[in-house]
Amino acid sequence: MKKIYFLPANVLTTVCFPALFLIAAGLFLPQSLSAQDEDLLSLLGDEKTTDYATAAFKANRVVNGHSIENTPKGVLDTKFSHRFNPIRQGIYDIFGLDGASIRIGADYGVTNRFMIGFGRSTYEKTIDGFAKYKILRQCSGAKNMPITLSYVIDAQLKTIKFADLERNNKFSDRLFYMHQVLIGRKFSNKLSLQLMPTLLHRNLTTSAQDKNDVFSIGAAGRIKLTKRVALNAEYYYVPEGQIEAPYANSLSIGFDIETGGHVFQLHFTNSAYMTSKAFLTETTEDWFFKNGDGKMLSGIRFGFNISRVFTLKKPKLQ
Numbered sequence: 001m002k003k004i005y006f007l008p009a010n011v012l013t014t015v016c017f018p019a020l021f022l023i024a025a026g027l028f029l030p031q032s033l034s035a036q037d038e039d040l041l042s043l044l045g046d047e048k049t050t051d052y053a054t055a056a057f058k059a060n061r062v063v064n065g066h067s068i069e070n071t072p073k074g075v076l077d078t079k080f081s082h083r084f085n086p087i088r089q090g091i092y093d094i095f096g097l098d099g100a101s102i103r104i105g106a107d108y109g110v111t112n113r114f115m116i117g118f119g120r121s122t123y124e125k126t127i128d129g130f131a132k133y134k135i136l137r138q139c140s141g142a143k144n145m146p147i148t149l150s151y152v153i154d155a156q157l158k159t160i161k162f163a164d165l166e167r168n169n170k171f172s173d174r175l176f177y178m179h180q181v182l183i184g185r186k187f188s189n190k191l192s193l194q195l196m197p198t199l200l201h202r203n204l205t206t207s208a209q210d211k212n213d214v215f216s217i218g219a220a221g222r223i224k225l226t227k228r229v230a231l232n233a234e235y236y237y238v239p240e241g242q243i244e245a246p247y248a249n250s251l252s253i254g255f256d257i258e259t260g261g262h263v264f265q266l267h268f269t270n271s272a273y274m275t276s277k278a279f280l281t282e283t284t285e286d287w288f289f290k291n292g293d294g295k296m297l298s299g300i301r302f303g304f305n306i307s308r309v310f311t312l313k314k315p316k317l318q
Helices: 009-044 087-093 276-281
Strands: 050-052 075-086 100-109 114-121 126-136 139-141 148-158 175-186 191-202 213-224 229-237 251-259 262-269 288-290 296-298 301-311
Touching: 075 087, 087 296, 126 276, 148 276, 175 276, 191 276, 213 276
Parallel strands: none
Antiparallel strands: 050 139, 075 100, 075 301, 100 114, 114 126, 126 148, 148 175, 175 191, 191 213, 213 229, 229 251, 251 262, 262 301, 288 296
């Protein structure tokens, strides 16, 4: 007959009860802590983040004028731009490719909201520089802002020799300035629009009837066609009574093609030059017009901008 042994009462008290307590705690404590965490989160509420709109345009230029996009902080954006002769002579000059106006420039992102840039054009041997600051950024979430608002200031120096050496030529006669506000919104992944109220000051005009200060209003848009291709359009309207010499409003339509570190902007425009003074006040031919004999002609020119970016200063990891 087997003997049955019973543990002493003090052993049950000191060993078994604590063990049972630990098992029970292991089963029920995680659920209790989880419930407490949910209660605390419900009291604090979900923490919202701010989502900023990006890539409203593929480049910081629409065609000739600025877009609401900035070059990122620490990035150098080099630009090579051409505007060829009008295409109306056909194969005789390879649809205008025999002649071209060229601008070479570089833009740099000082911060994600502030950028600077400069360039040099063959037209009038002009040197230009600009600064652009993003005052407001379109965003949603914890903060809501329906638009992006940027301010651009531009200065241009004409270095070509004075045509009339007998007049009292001054250095200030070579200077021109532009102030511009960019008001834009990215409505969806495929559509972005912007307005560009612009004031151009010319220290020297071609005639006494010309205004030194010329106001214009621009409008631009982008439609995304594929992941890497977008259709851009840009138009600047200059109200009458400010420029005496014959001029036309600048209209440009083109395609942006993104290929890694390059952005190719291929477009058609009636503007021969790329500085703000030139395409705002010195565009002389419409897309289609009649000459003195009543013959219909075209002022359309093919052009392109090639943008290549280099990261000079890598952003710090958060």
